Amino acid sequence: MNIALVAHDKKKDDLVRFAVAYKPIFEEHNLYATGTTGLRIMEATGLNVHRFQSGPLGGDQEIGAMIAKNTMDAIFFFRDPLTAQPHEPxxxxxxxxxxxxxxPLATNMGTAELLIRGIERGDLDWRKIVKKGE
Known part of the structure; x- marks a missing residue:
């Protein structure tokens, strides 16, 4: 599966800890991330992560393009709802x-736990069928 990892500045530490905790699951998949988030995850876990631009410089849009082309399967986007983001659009x-x-999109730790366990169990195998039909 192709999985995107994105986090606003105040949520990067949470996503890095999440990636460390679930490294055995993540290492079985293709990982993509926005700039700084990807670097921090790579440094903390040793996982191979394809890094896009940072979010404000277009990284979110690069991930969006993969979604539109049906090549992204799941997204972990730890958002900070209490801080205004200059690239909110x-x-x-x-x-x-x-x-x-x-x-599937997890925007906080609670939904991320459910999504990662679903990936581990194979609950998202339907994505293979959807991709095959393209």
């Missing part, structure tokens, strides 16, 4: 694309 567009294309 890009964030909103990414969330909208997840809804349009039925891509």
């Amino acid at each position: 890009d964030v909103t567009a990414l969330v909208r694309l997840c809804d349009v294309y039925a891509i």
Whole structure:
């Protein structure tokens, strides 16, 4: 599966800890991340992560393009709802694309726990069928 890892500044530590905790699951998949988040995850876990631009410089849109092309399977986007984001329209567009294309999206630790366990159990194997039909 292709999995994106994204986090706003105040949530990066949480996502890094999450990646460390679930490294055995993540290492079985292709990982993508926005710039700084990807670097921090790589440094903390040793996982191979394809890094896009940082979010404000277009990284969110690069992930959105993968969603629109049906090549992204799940997204972990730890958002900070209490801090204004200068690229909020890009964030909103990414969330909208997840809804349009039925891509599982975890925006906080609670949903991330459910999504990672679903990936581990194979609950998202339906994505293989959807991709095959393209």
